[in-house]
Amino acid sequence: MTYKVNILDPKAKKLLLEMESKRLISLSKLDEKDFLSTIKRIRKKSLKNSIAKEEITREVEKVRGERYARKKRQGNI
Numbered sequence: 063m064t065y066k067v068n069i070l071d072p073k074a075k076k077l078l079l080e081m082e083s084k085r086l087i088s089l090s091k092l093d094e095k096d097f098l099s100t101i102k103r104i105r106k107k108s109l110k111n112s113i114a115k116e117e118i119t120r121e122v123e124k125v126r127g128e129r130y131a132r133k134k135r136q137g138n139i
Contacts, residue, residue, distance in 0.1 A: 066092075 069075050081087045 067078070069078070078087065078089060082089050
């Protein structure tokens with residue numbers, strides 16, 4: 063199981079190091095390069111699955127048109 067921990071008090075770091083020396087936990091620093099590569103990978107995936115603004119606009123106009131037609135038939139307009 064993995065947790066991200068932000069150390070607020072220097073005493074907490076000492077406790078963590080003691081726990082590591084007793085082999086209760088293992089500590090490793092988050093490599094900034096790994097983090098950035100993960101962000102790039104997520105962004106790349108989202109670009110592949112993105113919808114063009116024109117497609118969104120067409121869909122919104124279609125739904126609004128259908129809603130307007132329904133209201134018009136019901137006599138609400």
